[in-house]
Amino acid sequence: MNFNITALVPELFFLCLVLTLMVQSLGTREWKPPVERWLPFGACAAFFVTITGFHLHGTMFWDVYKVDLMSQFFKIVITFGFYVVVLNASRQPTLEEGKRADYYMLLGFSTFGLMLLASSVELITIYLALELASYSMYAVIPLRAKDKGAAEAGIKYIMFGAVATALALYGLSYIMATQHTTYIAELMNKSWSFADQPMAVVGLSLFLGGMFFKLALFPFHFWCPDVYQGASNETAAFVATMPKMGAIVVLCRLAVLLKPGLEITTILAVLGACSMTFGNLSALAQTDIKRLLGFSSVAHAGYIMVGLVSGTPEGIAAAAFYGMAYLVMNLLVFWIVSRVASDGRNLKLSDLNGLYKKAPVLAFSLAAGAFALVGLPPTMGFMGKFFLITSAWDHGYNWLVITLVVNSAIAIYYYLALFRHAFTEEKTPSQVAPPDNGWFASAGAGMLAAAVLVIGMIPAPLFNFAINAGKTLYGISVTFAGGGH
Amino acid sequence: MLDFGYPVLTILIAFPLIAACGLFFLRAPQVVRYYTMAVSLIECLLAVPLMGFKLNADFQFVEKIDWVHQWGLQYYLGIDGISILMVLLTIAVLPLCVMCSWTYIGKREKEFHFCLLFMTSAVLGVFCALDLVLFYVFWEAMLIPMYLLIAVWGGDDRKYASLKFFLYTLAGSTLLLAAIVAFRITGGTFSIPDLMQMNFSFRFQFWAFLAMALAFAIKVPMFPFHTWLPAAHVQAPSAGSVILAAVLLKMGTYGFLRFCLPLTPAASQYFAPMMIAISIASILYGGAIALGQSDIKKLVAYSSVGHMGFVTLGIFLFDQRGVEGALFQMLNHGIVTGALFMMIGAVYERSHSREISKNLGLGKYMPAFMFFWGLMALASLGFPGTNGFVGEILVFIGAFQVSPFIGMFLVPGALLGAAYMFRVSLKMAWGKPSSAKTWRDLNAREWIYLTIPAVFVLWIGLAPAPFFNIIDPSVDKLLNDFDKRKVAVVETEQPMQTAAADVLGLLAEKE
Numbered sequence: 001m002n003f004n005i006t007a008l009v010p011e012l013f014f015l016c017l018v019l020t021l022m023v024q025s026l027g028t029r030e031w032k033p034p035v036e037r038w039l040p041f042g043a044c045a046a047f048f049v050t051i052t053g054f055h056l057h058g059t060m061f062w063d064v065y066k067v068d069l070m071s072q073f074f075k076i077v078i079t080f081g082f083y084v085v086v087l088n089a090s091r092q093p094t095l096e097e098g099k100r101a102d103y104y105m106l107l108g109f110s111t112f113g114l115m116l117l118a119s120s121v122e123l124i125t126i127y128l129a130l131e132l133a134s135y136s137m138y139a140v141i142p143l144r145a146k147d148k149g150a151a152e153a154g155i156k157y158i159m160f161g162a163v164a165t166a167l168a169l170y171g172l173s174y175i176m177a178t179q180h181t182t183y184i185a186e187l188m189n190k191s192w193s194f195a196d197q198p199m200a201v202v203g204l205s206l207f208l209g210g211m212f213f214k215l216a217l218f219p220f221h222f223w224c225p226d227v228y229q230g231a232s233n234e235t236a237a238f239v240a241t242m243p244k245m246g247a248i249v250v251l252c253r254l255a256v257l258l259k260p261g262l263e264i265t266t267i268l269a270v271l272g273a274c275s276m277t278f279g280n281l282s283a284l285a286q287t288d289i290k291r292l293l294g295f296s297s298v299a300h301a302g303y304i305m306v307g308l309v310s311g312t313p314e315g316i317a318a319a320a321f322y323g324m325a326y327l328v329m330n331l332l333v334f335w336i337v338s339r340v341a342s343d344g345r346n347l348k349l350s351d352l353n354g355l356y357k358k359a360p361v362l363a364f365s366l367a368a369g370a371f372a373l374v375g376l377p378p379t380m381g382f383m384g385k386f387f388l389i390t391s392a393w394d395h396g397y398n399w400l401v402i403t404l405v406v407n408s409a410i411a412i413y414y415y416l417a418l419f420r421h422a423f424t425e426e427k428t429p430s431q432v433a434p435p436d437n438g439w440f441a442s443a444g445a446g447m448l449a450a451a452v453l454v455i456g457m458i459p460a461p462l463f464n465f466a467i468n469a470g471k472t473l474y475g476i477s478v479t480f481a482g483g484g485h
Numbered sequence: 486m487l488d489f490g491y492p493v494l495t496i497l498i499a500f501p502l503i504a505a506c507g508l509f510f511l512r513a514p515q516v517v518r519y520y521t522m523a524v525s526l527i528e529c530l531l532a533v534p535l536m537g538f539k540l541n542a543d544f545q546f547v548e549k550i551d552w553v554h555q556w557g558l559q560y561y562l563g564i565d566g567i568s569i570l571m572v573l574l575t576i577a578v579l580p581l582c583v584m585c586s587w588t589y590i591g592k593r594e595k596e597f598h599f600c601l602l603f604m605t606s607a608v609l610g611v612f613c614a615l616d617l618v619l620f621y622v623f624w625e626a627m628l629i630p631m632y633l634l635i636a637v638w639g640g641d642d643r644k645y646a647s648l649k650f651f652l653y654t655l656a657g658s659t660l661l662l663a664a665i666v667a668f669r670i671t672g673g674t675f676s677i678p679d680l681m682q683m684n685f686s687f688r689f690q691f692w693a694f695l696a697m698a699l700a701f702a703i704k705v706p707m708f709p710f711h712t713w714l715p716a717a718h719v720q721a722p723s724a725g726s727v728i729l730a731a732v733l734l735k736m737g738t739y740g741f742l743r744f745c746l747p748l749t750p751a752a753s754q755y756f757a758p759m760m761i762a763i764s765i766a767s768i769l770y771g772g773a774i775a776l777g778q779s780d781i782k783k784l785v786a787y788s789s790v791g792h793m794g795f796v797t798l799g800i801f802l803f804d805q806r807g808v809e810g811a812l813f814q815m816l817n818h819g820i821v822t823g824a825l826f827m828m829i830g831a832v833y834e835r836s837h838s839r840e841i842s843k844n845l846g847l848g849k850y851m852p853a854f855m856f857f858w859g860l861m862a863l864a865s866l867g868f869p870g871t872n873g874f875v876g877e878i879l880v881f882i883g884a885f886q887v888s889p890f891i892g893m894f895l896v897p898g899a900l901l902g903a904a905y906m907f908r909v910s911l912k913m914a915w916g917k918p919s920s921a922k923t924w925r926d927l928n929a930r931e932w933i934y935l936t937i938p939a940v941f942v943l944w945i946g947l948a949p950a951p952f953f954n955i956i957d958p959s960v961d962k963l964l965n966d967f968d969k970r971k972v973a974v975v976e977t978e979q980p981m982q983t984a985a986a987d988v989l990g991l992l993a994e995k996e
Binding site for chain 2: 314356367371376377378382383386387389390393394401402405406408409412413416420423424459460463464467
């Protein structure tokens with residue numbers, strides 16, 4: 001078994017972090033570990049350790065685990081996400097005191113699963129990592145004290161998750177039976193045409209279904225708005241962003257199997273188009289902000305498909321970049337949702353009224369987040385969408401690009417509603433807790449908003465990283481120092 | 486290459502935005518106003534190096550930096566004879582906007598002035614950008630401050646008007662984005678000057694033109710895409726209306742000149758009859774509806790639809806006089822309609838009404854005001870000696886040169902313009918006031934912000950030669966290129982079969 005411990009430093013560091021949390025969670029009720037005092041620093045350290053390991057590479061464990069540019073890109077994104085989620089959740093009002101360490105441990109395990117997912121290049125390994133990432137989520141979602149909706153959300157997530165997982169496993173068996181391998185590198189050389197290998201195509205479709213569940217792609221999206229609504233704001237921030245990164249990295253890896261014109265590619269394109277359209281149209285009618293974001297994430301899952309079906313390194317890079325953009329934008333919006341709902345309630349759109357007066361930094365950051373989600377320049381949402389469109393145009397899916405463009409126009413209405421309520425509505429509903437306007441809330445929102453804007457204006461460094469990662473998936477050698485410029 | 490030792494255009498674009506951030510450290514509304522005024526005057530000073538503009542058709546003050554290498558995105562700025570006037574107009578309008586909202590804006594002054602400065606940056610960027618994506622970035626960035634200007638400081642119906650404005654323009658510009666990407670895929674670059682050298686297939690031009698033209702037509706706005714404009718104008722505060730009329734609408738016609746004619750010449754030729762028909766419809770419709778308005782602001786808003794119709798008509802005549810007239814009309818409309826909106830704001834501050842019937846007999850109490858109003862009204866209807874005449878007569882000449890049939894339609898358009906302007910002016914000057922009011926005449930601030938446009942009205946009207954010198958070389962080049970490339974494409978291409986077959990062809994096209 002080949003094994004290269006230096007290539008695993010980020011994972012090992014993170015594993016230590018999670019194990020420490022596990023030890024803490026074993027503490028008795030009398031001993032309340034001050035987990036929120038040290039964990040943000042630990043998560044921040046994990047993020048920096050992962051950044052320093054961006055150039056690591058190697059294949060290990062009988063070639064099922066591959067550390068390459070793509071995996072490192074996503075590990076950086078995932079650890080960054082975990083850091084923000086931990087900061088965000090550190091002021092969670094609806095979480096019982098005694099459950100805090102357990103809560104972070106579960107989030108940590110899920111994140112660890114996602115990190116493994118980023119490096120898995122074999123279907124069974126992918127499946128196992130996916131399960132590791134999912135199990136903790138099943139426990140975390142209902143953790144919202146005194147809320148019946150939380151239980152419903154938890155059950156929905158488990159039921160849908162179980163069905164999706166079962167489908168994925170079923171599909172996996174088809175792939176194994178027909179292609180006689182589960183290694184993506186070998187699957188790349190097999191035929192994926194329906195005429196040659198109908199069973200394999202069906203199997204891959206089902207296997208992808210497992211990923212689609214995580215990504216909340218139509219028609220696997222039904223859990224999404226309900227779970228967001230039922231889970232606490234902070235948990236929803238995690239569920240809305242992190243598992244999607246895992247799904248996107250796997251889809252990026254599997255996208256090398258897809259060539260434009262294949263049946264399976266067309267299925268993905270059609271699902272993407274449906275996802276955008278259904279997501280956006282449903283979001284139009286929402287007044288609960290988390291439900292709105294839930295349906296919007298269905299639409300965003302569709303956008304990501306546009307990059308994946310193009311069958312080029314640029315397309316995969318665009319999808320990866322958009323995935324990152326999506327994580328940052330969504331964390332930003334959820335950060336604000338969590339701060340405005342300082343008592344942990346679910347926010348209605350009208351709860352944002354007059355936010356510019358009560359918390360100007362939060363309001364400005366919300367504007368940056370909302371416009372990034374729309375895809376208005378100069379935000380990273382625009383750049384991401386622009387890369388997606390450019391990569392897919394002229395690769396046989398022009399209609400999909402047009403669908404994306406039309407959908408962006410539809411989406412304006414409800415994202416603008418966030419902005420409209422925060423900036424132009426004066427009347428505020430009475431008898432609700434005021435938003436948290438402390439330095440912590442403002443600093444976090446301000447920094448995420450700055451990231452959204454700065455990466456939107458200067459996307460080149462990150463995009464170089466993504467495109468080099470995309471090229472490595474296709475076996476095109478890259479010199480990292482060259483970087484493009 | 487830099488014509489100057491320092492990047493003029495970048496500084497012009499960046500300065501208002503950076504200065505706007507300084508507003509957050511200010512508190513007192515009066516300080517905010519003085520600060521913004523100072524910023525806008527400094528911005529005018531920063532534009533002084535533009536006087537070094539050489540009278541030729543090249544892009545000047547060019548700045549070019551790699552932005553995203555993989556996708557060929559560049560930070561690429563430059564101006565020619567077509568854009569420099571728009572740039573100067575934008576910069577000149579800023580201090581006027583600050584002045585006319587001095588007492589008009591009574592809440593959230595800081596944010597208001599931030600929006601003004603932000604918008605100036607974005608609009609300047611639109612007129613300077615030579616990279617398609619950069620253009621699009623600025624084009625979209627301007628939406629947010631304008632939305633806020635209407636939605637926060639607007640009239641009673643501001644929510645509806647602002648939302649309509651935002652949705653309309655953004656829906657149009659998403660198609661523009663699709664066209665931009667299509668240009669990159671087909672032409673291999675986003676650089677506008679490079680794309681101007683290429684001959685695209687007619688089929689490609691057909692679709693690219695349609696996508697771009699819709700975005701621009703909404704922005705202009707051309708009939709029947711104009712419905713957002715009266716709502717936005719009426720609800721917006723004076724400064725918002727001024728910017729909207731003076732520069733934002735010009736972005737649409739500028740788009741036609743900068744993109745449609747040079748990049749899709751054959752399609753422009755193909756669609757010219759349709760564009761001309763829509764322009765004439767805009768002129769007649771705008772004039773006729775303006776005639777029936779009882780709200781002064783609505784009247785001027787609808788008159789904008791008509792005036793901008795003259796601009797688009799001039800552009801799609803593909804005639805030297807016509808295009809020059811269009812450019813002049815763009816400038817004139819900016820000056821005159823901007824001034825009219827400022828005056829409507831001034832009247833509103835006194836009478837708290839924009840109804841004509843509530844503002845009768847101003848000539849008695851406000852002679853100075855009526856003098857300026859009369860001058861602007863004459864300029865608006867194209868009276869000889871004012872700037873409006875120069876632009877309108879050129880479009881007329883162009884139209885009659887191309888076809889007397891088209892020219893004939895312009896006559897009622899011009900008559901309508903005279904009718905609604907005289908009607909409102911007569912009532913405002915000599916109508917019988919419903920109640921005896923003693924309104925004070927213009928104060929010093931109002932004198933300043935009305936004198937400046939008045940000087941330009943007479944300058945362009947009496948001595949337009951310097952302006953011709955600036956725009957002529959660029960217009961010459963634009964039309965020469967247009968003629969050559971239109972022919973080049975048409976000779977090598979087979980004529981279009983049917984649009985339906987083409988849609989199917991595009992959809993079925995695979996690599």
